[in-house]
Amino acid sequence: MFTIRLNKLKFFAYHGVHPEEAIVGNEFEISILISFSESKKIVALHDTLNYVEVFNTVKNLFVIPEQLLETLAQKISEEIYKIDNRVSSINITIDKLNAPICNFTGSVGINYLKSYP
Numbered sequence: 001m002f003t004i005r006l007n008k009l010k011f012f013a014y015h016g017v018h019p020e021e022a023i024v025g026n027e028f029e030i031s032i033l034i035s036f037s038e039s040k041k042i043v044a045l046h047d048t049l050n051y052v053e054v055f056n057t058v059k060n061l062f063v064i065p066e067q068l069l070e071t072l073a074q075k076i077s078e079e080i081y082k083i084d085n086r087v088s089s090i091n092i093t094i095d096k097l098n099a100p101i102c103n104f105t106g107s108v109g110i111n112y113l114k115s116y117p
Contacts, residue, residue: 001088002042004034004049009058014065015072018100022065027097029107030058032076036086049084057083069094073112081116089115 009032014025034049042048057079066072073092081087095109 001035001037002048004036004051004054006030006032006051006055006058009055011059011062013062015067015069016096016100017067021100026100028062029095029097029109030062031093032058032080033089033091034080034087035089036084037088039086049087053083054080069096069110070112073110074114077112077114081114085116087116089113 009030011028011030012025013028014022015028016022016026032054034054036049038047040047058076061072061076061079066075073094076092077090080090090113092112093109094112095107097107099106099108101108
């Protein structure tokens with residue numbers, strides 16, 4: 001079993017339930033762990049998961065505004081699984097770096113773990 005990791009990817013996007021979030025946007029950080037079973041020795045790119053393809057998938061989905069980060073995480077997971085059905089699990093963490101909460105410091109976010117048969 002291997003796990004491909006994409007750590008602390010940063011995007012500016014317009015996700016959120018508050019109307020002002022659709023106008024001003026926010027900084028987001030996303031990390032993804034993708035586990036898959038290898039069926040043979042890995043000696044070429046097609047034997048593993050191409051993290052460039054995964055990154056481009058995430059980047060393309062991140063620009064489509066969603067009210068909920070949970071919805072975004074589910075869509076990202078579904079699209080990654082379409083890339084390679086050897087995937088056994090995907091763990092996605094999305095943090096909103098500047099939450100629109102008065103006098104709040106820190107970040108808010110979600111974690112989504114999806115297992116595949």
